[in-house]
Every structure is written in structure tokens, then in C-alpha cells.
Amino acid sequence: MxxxxxxxxxxxxxxxxxxxxxxxxxxxxxxxxxxxxxxxxxxxxxxxxxxxxxxxxxxxxxxxxxxxxxxxxxxxxxxxxxxxxxxxxxxxxxxxxxxxxxxxxxxxxxxxxxxxxxxSGYMDLTAVLPTAAVKFEKLGKPLPKNLSDEQMEAISVVVEQGNDEIQVRDRALLAILTHGLRAGDISALNVGNYDGIRLRFFRDKDNSEALVPLRQAAREQIDIYLQWRREQTEVLTNESPLLLSHDLRTPGQRLGYQGIYYFVKERLGKAAGISNLTPHRFRHTYAANLVEMGIDTLLARSLTGHSSERVFQRYIEGKRLAAAQTAFYQAIGEEPLIQEYET
Known part of the structure; x- marks a missing residue:
């Protein structure tokens, strides 16, 4: 029109x-x-x-x-x-x-x-916009969303057993989730975005180029999954979806955004006993772990794709609070009694 x-x-x-x-x-x-x-x-x-x-x-x-x-x-x-x-x-x-x-x-x-x-010229450039005076509602400071080491261990146990197609795919998916990718970016990954060492793609949020190195354990899980698919006589090309759906309505098609959320919330969260588990909590955990390993926040942000230092600091707040409470109990000579924050 x-x-x-x-x-x-x-x-x-x-x-x-x-x-x-x-x-x-x-x-x-x-x-x-x-x-x-x-x-x-x-x-x-x-x-x-x-x-x-x-x-x-x-x-x-x-x-x-x-x-x-x-x-x-x-x-x-x-x-x-x-x-x-x-x-x-x-x-x-x-x-x-x-x-x-x-x-x-x-x-x-x-x-x-x-x-x-x-x-765009549809209003006088000198006019005051009708939205100029409206104020945003104040939001309470969100609780940290990173997962504790114990929670991550419980999640790993959920997908450790079994060698059928779904289990092999799930381990590859979890390996990618633990590297801080957004669900939309994971869904869009093709086989060609994985070079055996890292994931290289354009982030959906701002179309920026991402280069995410993978841990050896994660590479192994992705390699096992892709080899399993080749053994089923599937011909993989650079344009083939990296992860496939096993939903009865879309078998063999690209694993979608909703499918990733269902896997995390219903399969992992319920089995591991973690309420409100979402793909984004893995992103928070990845960011916090980067800083905990001593990586400068500027370099860490290049891996997570955060352009704002302020937003990135929210992601690592949980680890800072956990470290503070651990330091407190160590100072008074007691074992920590408070668990890491959950949401």
C-alpha cells in the first residue's frame, strides 16, 4: 500500500x-x-x-x-x-x-x-512528540539468573543417559546452550556455521558477526550428533540445519525457537528440579563464568554479543553476590548456609 x-x-x-x-x-x-x-x-x-x-x-x-x-x-x-x-x-x-x-x-x-x-517527515520536526512526556514505570532490580554449579550438574545428568537420536541431539543442544547463545540464534544455525572448533554466525538481534569458540567437550557432543545423522544416510550440506526437531508435527525439520524453549523448560527444568529454567539463564551463566575465569569484561562481551557494559554487569551480578556470601562465611569460619540465587 x-x-x-x-x-x-x-x-x-x-x-x-x-x-x-x-x-x-x-x-x-x-x-x-x-x-x-x-x-x-x-x-x-x-x-x-x-x-x-x-x-x-x-x-x-x-x-x-x-x-x-x-x-x-x-x-x-x-x-x-x-x-x-x-x-x-x-x-x-x-x-x-x-x-x-x-x-x-x-x-x-x-x-x-x-x-x-x-x-520521516510525517510530523513537523520542531513539534514535541506526544510520547515525549510519558515516563516508564520503575522496575525493581531483577534477581540474578545464573545457574549454580550444582544446578548445572543436575542438568547434565538429565541428558547423560541413552544413545538414541533424541538423546544425542539433546546433548549437542545443551553443549551449545552452555556457550551463551540466544534461542533464536541456536535455531538458525546451519551445519556450515560450525567448523569443528567454533560457531560463526550473525546474531539475529543486531546482525553483528559472532565468533564463539567451543570447549572440547561441547565439540565432541556436536561431532557425535552430526556423525549419527550421517550414519542414518542423511546428506549434510553447509545449509543443513545444525539441530533437528523430533516433534511429531515437524520431524526432521529445523529445531525451532519454541522447541528449544520446550526442551529447556519442560525436559531439563522439570527433570532437574529447577523452576523457571529458560535458555536465557544459560546465557547469564555463561557470561558469569567468563568473568569468573578472569576474562576481561570487554573481551567477554565480544563472546556474548553484549554492546552495553551496564547490561552485561547485570548478567554477572549473581556470581558477585555468591562470592560475597562465600567470603563472609569463610571470614567467620563457618560453612556457607545460603544457596546461590534462584529465580
Missing amino acids: TLSPNPKKSLLKVIPAQSTTSGQLTKADKTEDLRLAWIEQFLRASNLAKNSQKTYRIELKRFVAWSNKAWADVTARDIARFKHYLMSECKTPKGKPLMPASVNQALAALKSFYSWFQS
Whole structure:
């Protein structure tokens, strides 16, 4: 769709959406509300990762469902009212109030959209954006998410036994997870991204080049898995998925993002007795271990793909707290009684 350079003029036929507690659009809204075309144009012009684009699309559509104004007519008061709506009326699919982080996510999407809207010439460059005055909700400091040595040992035990295809694949997957890759990046790996020593790929989040050296034990598990596949007469090329799905609906296809999450949360987490186990907790653990080994944080960040030192410091906070409490008990001559943080 080609949009008019005048966003007010192009939106005269907008049909007001009915406000709902979930912020979902009706079928009529989806087909007749021209404001949605501006959302898609914004996302095409953005440099957002796929998951971020999906999130921003949901949040911007939520605003469209709540408001009946053209984008150029929205005021600061409207944004403030929308924030109040998010905090007081909007519910999750399970009927629970939105968490502050979710409210901030919606506001971030709007701020980013209006920044593009103005810079693209659809608003006066001297005008104050309607999102300028809105404030993000304050968030409590998150608990560290790194896994303790005991938890990692329990996880390893879960996949140690058995030599069938799933078990061999799971050990290779766990080997990669322990090197700090995001689930989306793991899913996108091809055989050609592994050279027998390291993983080389482009990170989905910012399209930066990643070069991740692998421990010998991890290389061995990946090699065993790939050799197992060759023995099943599979012809592997550089474009072949590195990890395959064993789901009954998608057997032999690329292991997807949701499949990795299911493996970690349902298979590893429940079997090892670790609540709220996610792929990202392995990423926290990897970052913390790099620093614990004495690697400079700048070099460690090149391995994890963190551009921000502040964000990276959050990842290693757990190890710092654990070391502090260990030092305390050693100083008073007692055995540590407090376990490492869990979330």
C-alpha cells in the first residue's frame, strides 16, 4: 500500500475500534483501519530483530484498538490516558494485570514509532512528540539468573543417559546452550556455521558477526550428533540445519525457537528440579563464568554479543553476590548456609 504523505488525510476513513480489555482488534479493524499500514511501514524501515518486530507490532496494534485518532492527531494527554489504561484495565490472556515491564514495552514501541514518524517527515520536526512526556514505570532490580554449579550438574545428568537420536541431539543442544547463545540464534544455525572448533554466525538481534569458540567437550557432543545423522544416510550440506526437531508435527525439520524453549523448560527444568529454567539463564551463566575465569569484561562481551557494559554487569551480578556470601562465611569460619540465587 502506498501511503499519502499527509497522514491525517489518508486516515479520514478510519473506523473507530472498540476498546477491549485485551486490546485485540476486530476483523473489521484489521481490514479497514489504515493506521495499521503505518505500523507496517515503520517496521519495514526499522532495524529491529524479528522478535522485537513481532512485539512492537502487537503493542502498536493494541494502541490502535484503544484509540480512534489518526497517528498525527494523538496528543500527550492521549498517551498518558493509554498508559493509565494499560496499568488499570488491560489484562494478559490469562486475565492478570500487566506487569510494569509489559507497560514499558508498550510505551517503548510508541516512542520508537513516533521517533520514526517525525524523522520521516510525517510530523513537523520542531513539534514535541506526544510520547515525549510519558515516563516508564520503575522496575525493581531483577534477581540474578545464573545457574549454580550444582544446578548445572543436575542438568547434565538429565541428558547423560541413552544413545538414541533424541538423546544425542539433546546433548549437542545443551553443549551449545552452555556457550551463551540466544534461542533464536541456536535455531538458525546451519551445519556450515560450525567448523569443528567454533560457531560463526550473525546474531539475529543486531546482525553483528559472532565468533564463539567451543570447549572440547561441547565439540565432541556436536561431532557425535552430526556423525549419527550421517550414519542414518542423511546428506549434510553447509545449509543443513545444525539441530533437528523430533516433534511429531515437524520431524526432521529445523529445531525451532519454541522447541528449544520446550526442551529447556519442560525436559531439563522439570527433570532437574529447577523452576523457571529458560535458555536465557544459560546465557547469564555463561557470561558469569567468563568473568569468573578472569576474562576481561570487554573481551567477554565480544563472546556474548553484549554492546552495553551496564547490561552485561547485570548478567554477572549473581556470581558477585555468591562470592560475597562465600567470603563472609569463610571470614567467620563457618560453612556457607545460603544457596546461590534462584529465580
